[in-house]
Amino acid sequence: MGSAQPRRAVIERAWRSIGAGVEVLSGDDGGPLRRTVKRIIDPLVLRLRSNAQFSAPVLQPAVAAEMHDTIAAHAPQLRAAAAWFVMLKGERRRQRITSGNAQELYFPVCFELAVTRGTPGVEDQQTAASVLRDIHQGRDRTGIETLNAHLEDPQVVARLTRQLERSWRDVHPTGAMTGPFFAGLATVLGPAESHRAAAARQRVWSALIADATPYNLGATAHTRPAELPWSIVEVGLSSVSPQQLPTVDGVTGGDRPLDRTVAERVRATLRRALDRDELPDVPLLCAEEVDRACAPWGLLAEDKQAVLLTGIEVATELQPLSASAPVRYELSARIQSRLAKEAYVLHARRYLAGSEAIHPRQQQVVEDLAGFARPYLSRLWARLHGRDVWQESCEDVDDVRALLEGVARSVSLDHRQRIKAMLEVQVAG
Known part of the structure; x- marks a missing residue:
C-alpha cells in the first residue's frame, strides 16, 4: 500500500514529470513556483473546492497517486499556459505596463486561455493585448472603494456566501495522532547550541509543517472544540465555541x-498593503479570503497553521504576573523572563500585592497581563494572516522563533505605550 506522503512532495514530483515547457512556471529547483501552486494547480487543476481530498497536508497513497495523475494529465494545458504567460509578459512590456504582479494577475488567465484556445500562435497577439486591457482596467481605484463597491452587489454577496458554505463543509478533521507534533515542539522551541542541533531543529520543524495535526485541530475547532487541548475562547482566538461559520459582511458577534x-x-x-499592485484584484482577493476564512485557523498554508499552533503552546505558558510560572519550553522561558523584568510588569505586581487602587487604564493592562495569550495570539494571527495572503514562508525555524519572540515584544511595547499615555494624562490633570 505504501506510506502517506506530504502533499507538497506529491505536487513537486508530478510537476517534474511534465518535463520541458513549463520553465516560466517553475522555480530554480525545477519545482512549481508557489504562485503556480496557488493560482493554477490548486484552484484550476486540482480544483480543491470540489476535491477536498487533495487539500490535506499529508496524503494517503491512493489519494497521492490520484493527485499525481491529475496534475500529469494536465501537462498539455500547463505547457500552453506557460506559453501564454510568455506572450502576455511580452505584451506587458510592449504596453509599458508596470502595475500589478504579473504572476499573480496572469497565471489563472493563462491557464484559462490554454484550456479554451490551446497553445498560442502569432495570430493570438491581439488576444493577449485585449486580455491585458481587461485585467488592468480600473486598477487605479483605491482598494477600499473597490471592495465596498464590489460588496454592494447582492449577487456578489450571494455567490460568496454559497462559496463560504461549500468551503466550510469541506473542512473535516481526521483521526490522526497529535502526540508526535507536540513532542516535536520540545525540539523546535528548545535550545540548539551546536550546528548539528540547529540542523536537527530545522528538520523537526519541516516535519511538523507536513504533519496533519495543525489542520486537524483547526478543523476540530469547527465542530468538536471540547477535544482541543485548550479553549479557543480562553486563548482569545474566538468569542464563541465551536467556531462559527464567518459571514461575508455585516456585524459580527465578537471581536476576536x-x-x-x-x-x-x-x-x-x-490597509496593510503598501503596494496594492502586489495583490490580486479585489474580486479574486474576496474569493481567496472566503477559502482562507473557512480553512483551519483561518489560514490556508500549512506552515502558517503550524506556526499558530506552536504559538498557542507558547502563549499558554506566558504568565508575566507570575514570578514562578512553570514552562516546558526554552523559548517560552526566555520570553517569560524578559516580560517579567519589564518595569510596568513589576509595577503591576506591586499593585496586585498591595491594596492601592488601580487606575482604570492600568487595569486594562493588568487584565491583558493576566490573560497574556489573548493579545499575544491576536497579534500573532494578524501577522500570520498577512504572511498567508502575501505567501511569505514560515519554513525557516529560526524565522519562526524570531516571530514568536517579536510578537511578545510588540504586545509588551503596546502595554508600555498605554501606561505612558495614562501617566501623561495624570500629570496633565
Whole structure:
C-alpha cells in the first residue's frame, strides 16, 4: 500500500514529470513556483473546492497517486499556459505596463486561455493585448472603494456566501495522532547550541509543517472544540465555541480574529498593503479570503497553521504576573523572563500585592497581563494572516522563533505605550 506522503512532495514530483515547457512556471529547483501552486494547480487543476481530498497536508497513497495523475494529465494545458504567460509578459512590456504582479494577475488567465484556445500562435497577439486591457482596467481605484463597491452587489454577496458554505463543509478533521507534533515542539522551541542541533531543529520543524495535526485541530475547532487541548475562547482566538461559520459582511458577534467577516479580513489586507499592485484584484482577493476564512485557523498554508499552533503552546505558558510560572519550553522561558523584568510588569505586581487602587487604564493592562495569550495570539494571527495572503514562508525555524519572540515584544511595547499615555494624562490633570 505504501506510506502517506506530504502533499507538497506529491505536487513537486508530478510537476517534474511534465518535463520541458513549463520553465516560466517553475522555480530554480525545477519545482512549481508557489504562485503556480496557488493560482493554477490548486484552484484550476486540482480544483480543491470540489476535491477536498487533495487539500490535506499529508496524503494517503491512493489519494497521492490520484493527485499525481491529475496534475500529469494536465501537462498539455500547463505547457500552453506557460506559453501564454510568455506572450502576455511580452505584451506587458510592449504596453509599458508596470502595475500589478504579473504572476499573480496572469497565471489563472493563462491557464484559462490554454484550456479554451490551446497553445498560442502569432495570430493570438491581439488576444493577449485585449486580455491585458481587461485585467488592468480600473486598477487605479483605491482598494477600499473597490471592495465596498464590489460588496454592494447582492449577487456578489450571494455567490460568496454559497462559496463560504461549500468551503466550510469541506473542512473535516481526521483521526490522526497529535502526540508526535507536540513532542516535536520540545525540539523546535528548545535550545540548539551546536550546528548539528540547529540542523536537527530545522528538520523537526519541516516535519511538523507536513504533519496533519495543525489542520486537524483547526478543523476540530469547527465542530468538536471540547477535544482541543485548550479553549479557543480562553486563548482569545474566538468569542464563541465551536467556531462559527464567518459571514461575508455585516456585524459580527465578537471581536476576536476568527470572528471577523470576510470583508473585515480583506480590508485589513488592503490597509496593510503598501503596494496594492502586489495583490490580486479585489474580486479574486474576496474569493481567496472566503477559502482562507473557512480553512483551519483561518489560514490556508500549512506552515502558517503550524506556526499558530506552536504559538498557542507558547502563549499558554506566558504568565508575566507570575514570578514562578512553570514552562516546558526554552523559548517560552526566555520570553517569560524578559516580560517579567519589564518595569510596568513589576509595577503591576506591586499593585496586585498591595491594596492601592488601580487606575482604570492600568487595569486594562493588568487584565491583558493576566490573560497574556489573548493579545499575544491576536497579534500573532494578524501577522500570520498577512504572511498567508502575501505567501511569505514560515519554513525557516529560526524565522519562526524570531516571530514568536517579536510578537511578545510588540504586545509588551503596546502595554508600555498605554501606561505612558495614562501617566501623561495624570500629570496633565
